[in-house]
Amino acid sequence: MKKECSSISELLDKYFDQEVTPEERSLVEDHLPSCPACRSALLSMGNLRNLIKSPVEEAVERENFPWVWEKIERGIQQEDKPGLWESLWSWLDMISLRKKKILIPAVAAVVILILITAPLLYEKMSSSPVLSVVEYVESDTYNVMIYEREAPQVTVIWLFEGPEEEPLTS
Amino acid sequence: MDINEAQLISRCQQGDQEALKEIFNQYHQKLYRIAYGVVRHREEALDIVQEVFIKLFRSIHQFKGKSRFYTYLYRMTMNTAIDHTRKMKKVPPLSMDEEEGFQLSDDADKRPDRILDHKELEAKVKWSMDQLSPDQKAVLIFREVEGLSYQEIAEATGCSIGTVMSRLHYGRKKVQELLKDYVERGK
Numbered sequence: 001m002k003k004e005c006s007s008i009s010e011l012l013d014k015y016f017d018q019e020v021t022p023e024e025r026s027l028v029e030d031h032l033p034s035c036p037a038c039r040s041a042l043l044s045m046g047n048l049r050n051l052i053k054s055p056v057e058e059a060v061e062r063e064n065f066p067w068v069w070e071k072i073e074r075g076i077q078q079e080d081k082p083g084l085w086e087s088l089w090s091w092l093d094m095i096s097l098r099k100k101k102i103l104i105p106a107v108a109a110v111v112i113l114i115l116i117t118a119p120l121l122y123e124k125m126s127s128s129p130v131l132s133v134v135e136y137v138e139s140d141t142y143n144v145m146i147y148e149r150e151a152p153q154v155t156v157i158w159l160f161e162g163p164e165e166e167p168l169t170s
Numbered sequence: 171m172d173i174n175e176a177q178l179i180s181r182c183q184q185g186d187q188e189a190l191k192e193i194f195n196q197y198h199q200k201l202y203r204i205a206y207g208v209v210r211h212r213e214e215a216l217d218i219v220q221e222v223f224i225k226l227f228r229s230i231h232q233f234k235g236k237s238r239f240y241t242y243l244y245r246m247t248m249n250t251a252i253d254h255t256r257k258m259k260k261v262p263p264l265s266m267d268e269e270e271g272f273q274l275s276d277d278a279d280k281r282p283d284r285i286l287d288h289k290e291l292e293a294k295v296k297w298s299m300d301q302l303s304p305d306q307k308a309v310l311i312f313r314e315v316e317g318l319s320y321q322e323i324a325e326a327t328g329c330s331i332g333t334v335m336s337r338l339h340y341g342r343k344k345v346q347e348l349l350k351d352y353v354e355r356g357k
Binding site for chain 1: 187190191194198199202203206207210212215216219220223224227228291292295299310311313314315319320335338339342345346349352353354
């Protein structure tokens with residue numbers, strides 16, 4: 001390879017692919033007659049293209065494509081019948097929600113709702129009286145039952161004098 | 171993009187299968203060429219073409235016309251074919267008899283020795299192409315098989331013309347080295 005080959009060889013791919021400018025074309029074509037190495041490199045590129053391309057062209061010529069279209073049609077029809085998961089997903093329609101930018105405000109609204117209602121619910125739950133029997137004493141004259149609840153601190157004492165009597169509380 | 175093609179795409183985006191069929195009629199050979207160039211196997215290439223058109227029908231609403239439609243299709247085909255080869259690498263290869271990548275049409279070429287030569291050559295070409303990175307392979311096939319310009323390849327692969335040229339140069343060099351005997355023999 002000659003000295004100037006290094007600059008021409010950079011253009012050889014472009015020349016082979018017909019992507020050179022007119023000036024570049026002249027440069028290469030002036031160089032080629034006197035350089036067997038660059039001519040050989042060009043020939044190699046042509047042979048390689050032939051090796052890669054010819055079998056593909058022959059395969060295309062042999063092929064009968066109409067039945068491929070039939071397979072595509074069948075494939076599309078099969079995909080049209082959604083499975084259980086796809087049905088559920090499309091019902092939720094998460095993708096379109098995300099696209100419409102509805103998902104973020106919706107999630108934010110739910111979070112705010114939870115933050116507001118949770119303390120109220122907790123308060124209501126904790127305010128309901130939970131009474132527990134602490135002691136039950138039986139005697140000949142009175143039967144006494146003592147209840148207690150934690151907050152607020154209340155003690156209920158039932159005093160049973162007889163079947164008709166109302167209990168006394170304190 | 172001409173008006174007819176724009177109308178076809180618009181109809182297809184609305185779910186018109188007849189429009190898809192017209193796109194199929196226009197492009198199936200080109201896409202088959204690309205798919206076959208990658209996998210070099212008839213059945214696999216046909217499966218890829220089928221998969222691409224089904225995918226296209228499902229995703230054509232995403233096509234906004236920023237690139238040319240055929241480069242969009244070529245990119246989809248190349249990606250599907252390269253994904254396919256990745257999956258196939260995990261499957262044990264077929265035996266020589268089962269492979270039907272290269273068939274001979276001419277009677278003279280059906281002599282057993284010629285068939286073996288062709289099969290060997292095709293297997294060697296496939297093997298050497300498989301030694302390239304997916305990016306180099308894509309560029310080489312777009313150029314050598316489909317004859318796309320550097321600009322079109324850049325559009326289809328989403329990279330610059332300089333990158334296309336570099337991948338093409340090194341891809342060619344590597345395959346030429348691996349197929350040295352055959353490349354030299356052709357001179």
